[in-house]
Amino acid sequence: MTYDRYGDDDQLRKSDLPVPKVGPGEVRIRVTRASVNPVDWKVMSGGLDQLMDADFPVIPGWDVAGVVDAVGPDTPEFTEGDRVAAYARKQVVSAGTFAEYVTVMAEDVAAVPDEVPDDVAGALPLTGLTALRVLETLAVTKGESVLVHAASGGVGYLACQLAVAAGAHVVGTASPAKHERLREIGVTPVAHGDGLQERLRDVAPEGFDAVADLVGGVLDTSLAVLRDGGRIASVADPAVEEHGGRWVWVRPDGERLAGLLEEVAGGRLHVRIDTSYPLKRLADAFGASRDGSADGKIVIDVAD
Numbered sequence: 472m473t474y475d476r477y478g479d480d481d482q483l484r485k486s487d488l489p490v491p492k493v494g495p496g497e498v499r500i501r502v503t504r505a506s507v508n509p510v511d512w513k514v515m516s517g518g519l520d521q522l523m524d525a526d527f528p529v530i531p532g533w534d535v536a537g538v539v540d541a542v543g544p545d546t547p548e549f550t551e552g553d554r555v556a557a558y559a560r561k562q563v564v565s566a567g568t569f570a571e572y573v574t575v576m577a578e579d580v581a582a583v584p585d586e587v588p589d590d591v592a593g594a595l596p597l598t599g600l601t602a603l604r605v606l607e608t609l610a611v612t613k614g615e616s617v618l619v620h621a622a623s624g625g626v627g628y629l630a631c632q633l634a635v636a637a638g639a640h641v642v643g644t645a646s647p648a649k650h651e652r653l654r655e656i657g658v659t660p661v662a663h664g665d666g667l668q669e670r671l672r673d674v675a676p677e678g679f680d681a682v683a684d685l686v687g688g689v690l691d692t693s694l695a696v697l698r699d700g701g702r703i704a705s706v707a708d709p710a711v712e713e714h715g716g717r718w719v720w721v722r723p724d725g726e727r728l729a730g731l732l733e734e735v736a737g738g739r740l741h742v743r744i745d746t747s748y749p750l751k752r753l754a755d756a757f758g759a760s761r762d763g764s765a766d767g768k769i770v771i772d773v774a775d
């Protein structure tokens with residue numbers, strides 16, 4: 472699937488392009504599953520044009536799972552037939568993962584353990600690496616109180632599990648329909664919206680040691696409930712840096728992704744999947760991601 476210029480979902484069309492060449496240090500993946508992230512439709516709308524160049528026609532998509540189809544010269548890390556996954560972002564928005572084949576630098580690729588099915592492996596990379604980077608940035612430790620905004624989202628659900636595993640007391644904001652699911656992973660849920668600050672003070676009168684903002688637009692509330700000396704990181708609000716916080720941007724990282732896949736294989740990390748769409752229905756999948764109706768990750772079945 473490609474688009475020729477920035478625009479809405481109706482820009483997406485099925486195209487026939489040459490199979491990409493596989494250069495030195497690269498792995499070519501025959502894609503089985505990809506997954507949709509909000510950044511895919513934000514990039515397509517032109518929202519990241521100030522940050523990244525685009526080479527049209529663009530194949531969108533940055534998450535992938537599949538099978539190694541070929542390796543470039545001097546790429547001993549992988550062999551044809553290996554099951555792999557990657558956060559396949561490139562420096563220029565161009566040849567993404569909503570395609571039959573994608574090439575990725577070997578250091579961004581991870582082997583997928585047998586226990587992890589392709590749809591889970593394809594849904595994990597971007598959200599998992601983001602959750603991990605946020606947690607590492609906040610340096611969450613045992614016994615600390617942590618607030619996760621957008622706890623039910625793709626990134627939030629994983630960030631909550633990682634914070635709980637680190638021994639933190641985790642409070643997560645989500646719409647009420649998703650509260651039970653957060654309780655199941657050891658998180659205290661709080662509804663977002665009007666009156667949020669008061670509800671957060673009720674559950675954490677002492678304030679929070681760390682805040683993970685995974686939605687944006689919550690900076691004032693976050694600062695009001697942060698303890699003196701507390702840490703804050705945001706994936707969605709650069710203004711956090713004016714208040715001593717960190718604006719986090721996830722990087723491709725095959726080694727860390729392999730660690731996350733091992734956690735999934737061991738049953739210690741759960742990826743929630745909402746729906747699988749065939750590649751030709753990518754526009755519908757983007758729509759479901761944008762309107763927030765999905766309850767978990769949206770997977771694209773490239774073979775379907």
Ligand SMILES: NC(=O)c1ccc[n+]([C@@H]2O[C@H](COP(=O)([O-])OP(=O)(O)OC[C@H]3O[C@@H](n4cnc5c(N)ncnc54)[C@H](OP(=O)(O)O)[C@@H]3O)[C@@H](O)[C@H]2O)c1
Binds near residue numbers: 510621
């Ligand atoms: N900087 C980076 O490197 C980076 C990396 C990954 C993602 N991001 C950004 O992070 C955001 C989340 O990504 P995602 O993949 O987790 O998206 P997602 O799976 O679509 O989840 C977003 C969730 O936000 C929740 N939400 C909506 N309004 C909210 C509010 N006011 N307060 C709290 N929660 C609210 C919704 O859950 P409810 O139904 O519970 O309301 C929704 O499920 C996106 O903006 C994305 O672009 C940035």
